[in-house]
Structures are given as structure tokens and as C-alpha cells.
Amino acid sequence: MCRFFYSALKRGSFLFLFSLLSLSVFGQSKTNLELFFQLADSSANELTHVIGNERNVQIDFVLGKEYQVFQNSILAHFPNKEGNTDGEKKSVHFTVTEAKVDYGEPERKHLFGSFVVKRSLSFSGNYSIVSATIVVKDFHFSISNEIPYEDIAIVENSSFPFTQGKIPVEPFFSSLLEPAIALGSAAAAVYIFFSARSK
Numbered sequence: 421m422c423r424f425f426y427s428a429l430k431r432g433s434f435l436f437l438f439s440l441l442s443l444s445v446f447g448q449s450k451t452n453l454e455l456f457f458q459l460a461d462s463s464a465n466e467l468t469h470v471i472g473n474e475r476n477v478q479i480d481f482v483l484g485k486e487y488q489v490f491q492n493s494i495l496a497h498f499p500n501k502e503g504n505t506d507g508e509k510k511s512v513h514f515t516v517t518e519a520k521v522d523y524g525e526p527e528r529k530h531l532f533g534s535f536v537v538k539r540s541l542s543f544s545g546n547y548s549i550v551s552a553t554i555v556v557k558d559f560h561f562s563i564s565n566e567i568p569y570e571d572i573a574i575v576e577n578s579s580f581p582f583t584q585g586k587i588p589v590e591p592f593f594s595s596l597l598e599p600a601i602a603l604g605s606a607a608a609a610v611y612i613f614f615s616a617r618s619k
Contacts, residue, residue, distance in 0.1 A: 449567040451575045452521050452541060452583035453489075459519075459543035459561040460490040464497040466559055467514065467547055471498075474510060482515040486582060490516060509551070516545040521576075521585040526569045535569035535590060 471477060479498060481491050494514065524538035542562040549555045567575065569590065577583045 449571045449575050451577065452539075452585075453577050453580060455541050455563055456519050456543060456583065457490070457493055459541065459563060460493055460516075461497070462561045463516075463543060463545065463559045464494040467512070468497050470547075470549070470555075470557070471510070471512070477510045477512055479512045479514060482513060484516075486580075487516040487519060489580065511550040513548045513550070514545070515547065516543070518542070518544045519582040521583060523572065523585050523588050525588050526590055536566045537569050537572070537588060538564060539567050539575075539585075540564045 477498070479495070481494070483491055520542050522540045522542075524540075526535040526537050528535060540562065541564075542560065544558070544560045546556060546558045548557075572587055575583075576585075
């Protein structure tokens with residue numbers, strides 16, 4: 421009976437140790453710039469829906485130096501807008517006012533899993549359509565997901581400051597306490613294993 425108990429305890433200790441060493445698996449995180457392009461596409465899709473099949477449109481961008489990177493991507497949604505001079509002409513002014521990324525506080529999904537953070541991106545601006553009348557509309561698109569804490573440096577782009585957010589600090593006590601618990605558990609498992617063999 422005692423031998424059976426030690427044998428079961430030994431197997432259980434290795435299963436427990438394996439579960440401690442297992443890591444959460446994430447797919448490769450999309451960069452913040454890639455997600456901002458998705459949000460820019462959403463804003464362009466909204467504008468194309470408002471304009472409809474109208475081809476006599478002149479589109480002007482007010483992006484500033486910081487958001488100039490989105491111009492070609494947005495313009496690609498309007499391939500048929502030729503700006504003909506016949507008939508009433510519409511002028512569209514497309515403005516991006518803010519692209520911003522925020523990170524939540526690091527947390528663990530499992531006891532000894534790696535830290536993850538919630539990533540939230542927002543893309544805001546407005547467009548005005550000028551013809552016989554003037555229509556002005558604001559837009560705001562956002563997206564949120566979770567990424568590994570260590571991926572923050574990978575998903576940001578130093579060439580584009582708007583892709584960078586305030587990086588939260590990794591919890592100090594958690595980073596010290598959990599490795600100590602893991603080492604203690606591993607030591608206990610090794611002790612149980614050799615104690616069982618000596619019996």
C-alpha cells in the first residue's frame with residue numbers, strides 16, 4: 421500500500437512539474453502598424469459607402485507628417501474617382517486626428533504562465549464632403565486583443581511614434597515569488613522521487 425502511494429505520488433509529482441514548465445502558446449502578434457492599417461481601411465470603407473458610385477470627386481488628405489503613411493492605403497479604396505470637370509464636383513477632405521495605442525496592466529492567465537497585456541488601438545478623424553452642401557462626419561474605429569508582454573518591443577515601430585504606447589511595468593513581487601515557488605516545487609518533486617526509490 422505504501423509502495424503504491426509513493427508510486428502514485430511520484431507520477432503525480434512529474435505531472436505537476438511538467439505543468440509548471442509548460443508555457444502558454446501564442447500565435448505571432450500582428451504589429452501595431454499592421455492593425456492601424458486595418459483601422460484606416462475601415463475608415464476608408466465607411467467613406468466609400470457614403471460617396472457611393474459618384475466618380476466626380478476630388479479627395480484631399482489632411483494627415484500631417486505623422487500619419488502620411490496611411491495616404492496610399494486609403495487612396496487605394498477610391499480607384500474610380502477621376503475628378504471629372506463635367507457636372508457638379510464633390511470635394512472630400514479626409515483628416516486623421518489621432519492614432520493611439522494603450523496597454524493594460526500585465527497579468528497571467530495561468531499560475532506560472534507568461535505575462536500578457538491587453539492592447540487597445542484607436543483611429544480617429546473626420547471627413548467633409550463639399551458640393552452644393554457640406555457634410556461633416558467624425559469617425560472612430562478601435563480594436564483590442566491580448567499579446568504576450570515580451571512582444572511589446574516587437575509590435576511597436578520606432579519610426580512611427582504613434583505605434584508606441586506607455587509600457588506597463590512588470591509586477592515586482594510576482595516576478596520574484598513565482599520562480600521561488602517553482603524551484604521549491606521542483607525540489608519537492610525530486611525529493612519525493614528519490615525517497616520513493618529508496619523504499
